[in-house]
Amino acid sequence: MCKLDHEAAAVSATAALTAAYPHLTREAAPHPALEGCEDVAWSSIPGCPVDVPVVLRGLLDPDAAEMAERALDWLVMSGPMSISATMPAVVPYLLRLTADPSTPRRDELFGLLLVAAVLSAPTEPDNPRDLAVNGPEADHPERALCRAAFVADAAWVRRLLADDELLDGLHLGDDERVLLIQAAGL
Numbered sequence: 001m002c003k004l005d006h007e008a009a010a011v012s013a014t015a016a017l018t019a020a021y022p023h024l025t026r027e028a029a030p031h032p033a034l035e036g037c038e039d040v041a042w043s044s045i046p047g048c049p050v051d052v053p054v055v056l057r058g059l060l061d062p063d064a065a066e067m068a069e070r071a072l073d074w075l076v077m078s079g080p081m082s083i084s085a086t087m088p089a090v091v092p093y094l095l096r097l098t099a100d101p102s103t104p105r106r107d108e109l110f111g112l113l114l115v116a117a118v119l120s121a122p123t124e125p126d127n128p129r130d131l132a133v134n135g136p137e138a139d140h141p142e143r144a145l146c147r148a149a150f151v152a153d154a155a156w157v158r159r160l161l162a163d164d165e166l167l168d169g170l171h172l173g174d175d176e177r178v179l180l181i182q183a184a185g186l
Helices: 006-021 051-058 065-074 086-097 106-119 128-134 141-152 154-163 163-167 174-183
Strands: 077-079
Touching: 006 051, 006 065, 006 077, 006 154, 051 065, 051 086, 065 077, 065 086, 065 106, 086 106, 086 154, 106 128, 106 163, 106 174, 141 154, 154 174, 163 174
Parallel strands: none
Antiparallel strands: none
């Protein structure tokens, strides 16, 4: 089986982003959705090899948003069915960015939030299939941290679920609503 190096891919994608849009490295994050992102100790998060605020700022730039989203995908996922340790720290910013109608590609960001909600769901210890697919909860502390991030920002989840403009084009099913509601502890 071929294993991708997500850290190397995140570094490469972020380097491509900053090469194409160098202004992202020079500007602070004036957008209220990114308040505090410069203060997070990103380098202390295991597997977080890049300057996350640059990627988050890129999500606000209409020209850079698609490339920033790709870099973010590499950064917050550690495999096809698992979130990285960076995801919990990014969730608050994704919630706020997605809630802003002026954010480019907010449908895609909402999709990433759904992925975070699904992949951070707790493993049922009495379910052999769940354990085989997702592994024991103790082996994945990023899941509990991600759930805690959703709970801490549950008001933003409520806001997103009440945003008819956003949800009209997404065809959000009841199962997906329930996953977000559960992730936020609502």
